Amino acid sequence: MLSLYLPQQSWLHRLPAGLKLLTLALTSIALYQFQTMNFMVPVLIATLAIYLSMGKTGLHQLKVIRPLILLFVFLFLFQGLTQDWTGAFLLLGRMLILIWLAHLITLTTRIQQMLDVVTPLFSPLKWIGMRPDSVAFSVILLIRFVPVLLLMLEQLQQAWQSRKGGRQQWKLATPLLINAIRMSDQVSDALAARGGIPRKNTGDTLER
Amino acid sequence: MPWLHAVEYLEKIQEIPLNDKKLVQISLYAALIAAMGLVPPIPFATGIPITLQTLGVMLAGVMLGPWRGFLAVMLFVFVVALGLPVLSGGRGGLGVFAGPTAGFILGFPVAALVTGLVAQLLGKLNLLVAASIGAFVGGILVLYLFGITGFKLITGREWMESITIMMVYMPGDLVKVIATALIAQSVYRAMPSAVAIR
Numbered sequence: 001m002l003s004l005y006l007p008q009q010s011w012l013h014r015l016p017a018g019l020k021l022l023t024l025a026l027t028s029i030a031l032y033q034f035q036t037m038n039f040m041v042p043v044l045i046a047t048l049a050i051y052l053s054m055g056k057t058g059l060h061q062l063k064v065i066r067p068l069i070l071l072f073v074f075l076f077l078f079q080g081l082t083q084d085w086t087g088a089f090l091l092l093g094r095m096l097i098l099i100w101l102a103h104l105i106t107l108t109t110r111i112q113q114m115l116d117v118v119t120p121l122f123s124p125l126k127w128i129g130m131r132p133d134s135v136a137f138s139v140i141l142l143i144r145f146v147p148v149l150l151l152m153l154e155q156l157q158q159a160w161q162s163r164k165g166g167r168q169q170w171k172l173a174t175p176l177l178i179n180a181i182r183m184s185d186q187v188s189d190a191l192a193a194r195g196g197i198p199r200k201n202t203g204d205t206l207e208r
Numbered sequence: 209m210p211w212l213h214a215v216e217y218l219e220k221i222q223e224i225p226l227n228d229k230k231l232v233q234i235s236l237y238a239a240l241i242a243a244m245g246l247v248p249p250i251p252f253a254t255g256i257p258i259t260l261q262t263l264g265v266m267l268a269g270v271m272l273g274p275w276r277g278f279l280a281v282m283l284f285v286f287v288v289a290l291g292l293p294v295l296s297g298g299r300g301g302l303g304v305f306a307g308p309t310a311g312f313i314l315g316f317p318v319a320a321l322v323t324g325l326v327a328q329l330l331g332k333l334n335l336l337v338a339a340s341i342g343a344f345v346g347g348i349l350v351l352y353l354f355g356i357t358g359f360k361l362i363t364g365r366e367w368m369e370s371i372t373i374m375m376v377y378m379p380g381d382l383v384k385v386i387a388t389a390l391i392a393q394s395v396y397r398a399m400p401s402a403v404a405i406r
Contacts, residue, residue, distance in 0.1 A: 075365075107301075
């Protein structure tokens with residue numbers, strides 16, 4: 001499924017999403033405010049401890065930083081060699097903590113829960129004549145569109161190969177876009193036929 | 209009177225409130241950018257793998273125009289924050305906003321806005337030229353401004369160092385500028401109504 005959510009139960013899963021987001025925000029402010037090893041190291045240990053508390057699957061998730069490792073090594077060495085090693089450790093620690101903590105929220109909070117927390121923030125949309133829940137509807141639509149688009153691309157690729165199209169697959173971009181626009185027109189026609197955006201967007205479409 | 213044109217122009221881009229059809233279009237382009245993050249990166253001639261994501265950002269600006277292009281890319285950034293792994297390389301979640309490339313991601317919507325705006329203002333020029341210039345200004349100048357500033361803030365590097373490091377991505381992005389213009393032109397030939405800047 002198109003989500004990073006870990007479908008298991010942990011104490012973090014049970015915490016309210018708003019509280020988790022607030023904790024992340026406060027931690028990031030504190031990390032920039034108190035740039036000392038005495039503060040950074042305990043926070044880093046606490047972060048790792050939370051992952052540990054989620055068992056093997058939790059520890060496995062620490063790999064989220066893998067695409068960034070090379071960049072981190074480079075930044076660490078650069079900072080250490082040109083300035084000081086304490087600064088290098090602080091920089092590295094701060095980036096690791098924030099990425100890992102933020103990832104924890106993503107792992108333990110359903111998309112619907114996140115939407116519920118942030119939807120009230122969209123209430124100013126009323127002032128310009130739009131419904132705040134249209135944001136949640138767009139998100140659901142997007143989640144549905146992505147696999148459809150990938151399927152469309154696959155079909156175009158198969159047709160291309162069966163015509164011996166060669167390797168210049170970028171030429172598929174135009175038909176893909178045209179097909180996609182046609183599909184979106186059909187979707188909006190269907191939506192209009194049903195009387196527009198459904199009044200109540202409950203989690204039905206997202207919880208599977 | 210140039211300022212009269214400006215007023216007329218502002219009225220033209222005022223598309224608030226969005227109707228349902230436009231909302232669906234916005235979701236479609238956001239989904240397109242998301243899908244581009246799931247397709248494996250293409251190793252290009254320069255040896256640097258280019259991801260398609262910024263191509264989607266530039267296309268959204270050209271095809272939807274500044275305002276809806278901005279909203280489509282905002283929606284994409286929003287679902288990344290919600291935790292969908294749709295950023296190139298399967299990344300997603302709040303963690304990416306703490307990473308060194310956060311500036312690029314936050315700059316995406318503005319890049320689409322400027323791309324659309326510039327391409328629209330150059331309406332008298334040939335579509336290929338207008339879209340290229342728009343995509344260059346929005347997708348490269350503006351996006352790199354955000355990306356490099358973010359990189360500098362998060363890593364504490366100096367301006368010149370940050371710029372040098374980020375230049376690695378430049379060749380791939382220049383290719384995407386040309387691709388944006390070519391795609392916009394060929395879609396325009398088949399389906400003129402699909403290109404909002406015309």
